[in-house]
Amino acid sequence: MPTNPTIFDRALLHARRARATALGPETFLLDRVAGDMTERLATVTRQFERAVDLGTPSDTVRRALAENGRIAGLIAVEPAAHRLDADFPRVSGDEEALPFADASLDLVVSALSLQFVNDLPGALIQIRRALKPDGLLLAALIGGDTLTELREAFAVAETEIEGGVSPRVAPFADVRELGGLLQRAGFALPVVDTDRVTVRYDSVLDLMRELRRMGATNVLHERRRTPLRRATLERVADIYGERFTDEDARLRATFEIVWLSGWAPHESQQQPLKPGSARQRLAEALGTKEMSAGEKPERS
Numbered sequence: 001m002p003t004n005p006t007i008f009d010r011a012l013l014h015a016r017r018a019r020a021t022a023l024g025p026e027t028f029l030l031d032r033v034a035g036d037m038t039e040r041l042a043t044v045t046r047q048f049e050r051a052v053d054l055g056t057p058s059d060t061v062r063r064a065l066a067e068n069g070r071i072a073g074l075i076a077v078e079p080a081a082h083r084l085d086a087d088f089p090r091v092s093g094d095e096e097a098l099p100f101a102d103a104s105l106d107l108v109v110s111a112l113s114l115q116f117v118n119d120l121p122g123a124l125i126q127i128r129r130a131l132k133p134d135g136l137l138l139a140a141l142i143g144g145d146t147l148t149e150l151r152e153a154f155a156v157a158e159t160e161i162e163g164g165v166s167p168r169v170a171p172f173a174d175v176r177e178l179g180g181l182l183q184r185a186g187f188a189l190p191v192v193d194t195d196r197v198t199v200r201y202d203s204v205l206d207l208m209r210e211l212r213r214m215g216a217t218n219v220l221h222e223r224r225r226t227p228l229r230r231a232t233l234e235r236v237a238d239i240y241g242e243r244f245t246d247e248d249a250r251l252r253a254t255f256e257i258v259w260l261s262g263w264a265p266h267e268s269q270q271q272p273l274k275p276g277s278a279r280q281r282l283a284e285a286l287g288t289k290e291m292s293a294g295e296k297p298e299r300s
Helices: 010-023 028-042 060-065 120-130 148-162 175-184 204-213 230-243 282-286
Strands: 051-054 074-078 090-092 105-111 131-142 188-201 251-263
Touching: 010 204, 028 060, 028 105, 028 131, 028 188, 028 251, 051 060, 060 074, 060 105, 105 120, 120 131, 120 175, 148 204, 148 230, 148 251, 175 188, 175 251, 188 204, 204 230, 204 251
Parallel strands: 051 074, 051 105, 074 090, 105 131
Antiparallel strands: 131 251, 188 251
């Protein structure tokens, strides 16, 4: 039986996130997602009796959603068992192996976590199965256009200095693929949209330090294990400065946040019309004459 490829070193990911917490985490992206998620859920006029926050690497989203009176209980799913006594109810688990029975949840949210799942289609299928009929998934993950500037600078520098390119920036999912993944997982009414954020830095080193405090440095399984050469890093800084500097001499970095939403199917949801069920012909609706195939329009 074929197995899914291992793209991300999940143990290293958890270690890097723990290091970020110890350093003092940088949460500006999570703060933005938490605010947007609160606004999006405020438009859903229903009660969520059992909700789960799946893999979000801090309590930022949970604290924001705690003020939503329609979410009765919010459980955090985390791999770190030592955090089970923290401020919110927690379950030791993983995005790749949900510890919930089928049709047991009303709401699943996730912020900036699912992009590091090795089998995203499988994770979405598990989430859909865990949702009750008419249950909702609302997730934000990092998209494929994130850090395009850094990716380009590394590719050029490594080609020049080391004669080849090593994996440095994760191959995050393309937004055009994610709607199809939701449909394949069995979600009804799938919606995908994006939020692009441009952040500016004084130097490439400042960007890399901030990525470390976000727990977002390289966790690719096929990453190069040897330390980055100083000459390569210096060339990365030069190329980045040459190509991605604004008029005030600050460097820009792009972050793409992709939003996914979908509902577990339920008979109450809006359904597409069956073929042939229309009660009015298109020509009538447009106020024009209907012609059969091959018939040429009359010239005036």
